[in-house]
Every structure is written in C-alpha cells, then in structure tokens.
Amino acid sequence: MARYSRLQKLGSYMRPHWKPTFWGIFSLLIVNAVGVYIPLLIRNSVDTLQIATKFDQVFNYVLLILLLASIMWVIRMVSRILLFGVGRQVEFDLKQQIFNHLLTLEPSYFATNTVGDLINRATSDLDNIRRLVGFAVLSLANTAFAYALSLPVMLGIDVRLTLLAIAVYPLMLVLVQLFSDKLRIQQLDVQEELSAMSDLIQEDMSGISVIKIYAQEENERCAFADCNKKLLDANLELAQTRNFIFPLLGGLASISLLVLLSAGGGAIAKGDISIGDFVALLIYVERLVFPTALLGFT
Numbered sequence: 001m002a003r004y005s006r007l008q009k010l011g012s013y014m015r016p017h018w019k020p021t022f023w024g025i026f027s028l029l030i031v032n033a034v035g036v037y038i039p040l041l042i043r044n045s046v047d048t049l050q051i052a053t054k055f056d057q058v059f060n061y062v063l064l065i066l067l068l069a070s071i072m073w074v075i076r077m078v079s080r081i082l083l084f085g086v087g088r089q090v091e092f093d094l095k096q097q098i099f100n101h102l103l104t105l106e107p108s109y110f111a112t113n114t115v116g117d118l119i120n121r122a123t124s125d126l127d128n129i130r131r132l133v134g135f136a137v138l139s140l141a142n143t144a145f146a147y148a149l150s151l152p153v154m155l156g157i158d159v160r161l162t163l164l165a166i167a168v169y170p171l172m173l174v175l176v177q178l179f180s181d182k183l184r185i186q187q188l189d190v191q192e193e194l195s196a197m198s199d200l201i202q203e204d205m206s207g208i209s210v211i212k213i214y215a216q217e218e219n220e221r222c223a224f225a226d227c228n229k230k231l232l233d234a235n236l237e238l239a240q241t242r243n244f245i246f247p248l249l250g251g252l253a254s255i256s257l258l259v260l261l262s263a264g265g266g267a268i269a270k271g272d273i274s275i276g277d278f279v280a281l282l283i284y285v286e287r288l289v290f291p292t293a294l295l296g297f298t
Contacts, residue, residue: 013094024137024141035072042061045065091126128187146287160267175252179241196230249289253289
C-alpha cells in the first residue's frame with residue numbers, strides 16, 4: 001500500500017509532463033526491442049561461421065549488428081534526455097511551489113525551522129527528487145521491457161538453461177531488499193548533516209560581525225570542523241555500503257553465468273542447442289542483471 005502511494009505521488013509530479021514521459025518510455029521500448037533482436041543476429045552469425053567458407057557470408061551480419069547498435073545508442077540517448085528532462089521540469093515546479101508556499105507562512109514557522117534546513121530542502125533535497133523522478137521512471141520501464149521481451153526469447157531457446165541461469169536472481173532481489181533500507185537511512189543521515197552544516201554557515205555569515213567583536217573565530221572554526229567531520233563520516237558510511245553491495249551483485253551475476261556455462265556445455269555436446277543459441281543466452285542473461293538489481297530497489 002505504501003509503495004502504491006509512492007507511485008501515485010510520483011505520477012502526480014509527472015502528469016503535467018506526460019508527453020515527454022510517453023515518448024521517453026516509447027523510446028525505451030524500441031531500445032529493448034532492438035536489444036533483444038541483436039543477440040539473435042549474433043546467434044545466426046555464429047552458427048553461420050561454422051559452415052561459412054567466405055567472409056562475405058557473415059559480413060552482412062556484422063554490418064547489420066553495427067547499424068542496429070548505433071540506432072539503439074541514439075534512441076537510448078534520446079530516452080534519457082526526455083526522461084531526465086522531465087525530472088528537471090519536476091524539480092523546477094517543486095522549487096516554485098516551495099518558494100510560493102514559504103511566502104505564505106507566518107514568522108513563527110521560521111523561528112522553529114532553521115534557515116539551513118530550509119535551504120537544504122530547496123536545493124539538495126530537490127536535487128535528489130530530480131534524480132529519483134527521471135531515474136525511477138527509466139528504471140521501471142526498462143525493467144518491465146527487459147523481462148517482457150527477453151524472457152520469452154530465452155525460454156524459446158531452451159527452458160531448462162533459462163531457468164538455471166535466472167535461478168540466482170531471487171537471491172539478488174533479497175540481497176537488494178536487505179540493503180535498500182540501510183542505504184535509505186544512510187542517505188537521510190547525509191541530508192541531515194548537510195542541513196546542519198548549511199545552517200551553521202548561514203548563521204556565521206549573517207552574524208560575522210558579532211563573531212569578530214567577541215573573538216569567537218576559533219570556536220566557530222571548531223564547530224564547522226565538527227560538522228564537516230560528521231558529514232564526511234556519513235558520506236563514507238554511505239559509500240562503504242554502496243561499494244559493498246554492487247560488487248556483491250556483480251559476483252552473483254557471475255555465478256549465474258558460471259551456471260549457464262556449466263550446463264550449456266553439456267547441452268551443446270548433446271545437440272540440444274547450437275553454439276549460437278548458447279552465445280545468445282549468455283548475452284540475454286547479462287542484459288537482465290542490471291534490471292533485476294533495480295527491481296529490488298523499487
């Protein structure tokens with residue numbers, strides 16, 4: 001229920017910008033469709049190499065793959081420009097709403113809420129929202145398209161190998177879920193420490209004459225060093241968690257490839273699949289790693 005509420009809130013932000021959102025998502029559909037077709041071309045080219053006597057027999061495949069890869073790169077760039085542009089538009093709208101709302105508040109509100117906290121909410125917090133909006137829509141659409149288009153093709157090549165290859169993916173989802181709350185809490189700690197530092201800087205800048213009159217420079221220097229150290233520690237904890245989970249996800253993805261390599265060799269020897277089919281499965285498994293990790297964070 002809470003997740004559905006968050007999606008509703010995300011949709012309300014993006015509703016005024018539905019046209020670029022639609023075209024961005026449509027671009028992702030094209031990118032994923034081309035991305036699913038290219039491994040099939042690679043499969044055909046690998047199988048052709050086993051019986052080809054002239055390079056011209058596979059040269060057409062090479063040209064077509066290069067052309068489709070270039071088209072996919074251009075459309076992928078367009079999709080990111082559109083969706084990340086929507087995130088910037090949402091950021092602009094929210095900043096305007098916050099400023100207009102601040103003008104309507106009573107003086108007592110500003111007495112109980114620090115200026116640094118307000119500045120932090122209107123700058124770095126909204127910057128995170130901008131990243132979330134663009135990246136969340138891109139990730140959700142990309143994950144849905146990747147699974148909807150890739151899995152049927154993989155199952156069509158070989159059901160047993162496909163199930164063996166993706167058997168480790170539920171473990172990846174569990175791992176991401178375990179660390180997602182920790183990452184969220186650590187990100188919040190960073191935001192709070194940044195707010196405290198912004199508040200201290202604002203107070204020092206506005207009261208610099210008082211600080212100099214009473215010779216409080218050293219005290220303020222120590223206070224700033226303390227805030228800076230807390231912000232550094234919060235950022236280091238967040239970086240440590242990120243640097244632990246993402247290589248671990250990469251390791252699990254490698255296990256999936258190892259399982260496919262182990263089982264696929266026997267399937268090729270028995271003649272159940274061709275070498276081209278095996279290469280295509282390897283590419284598809286690699287394509288699903290990143291969407292699977294993102295699925296755990298949503």
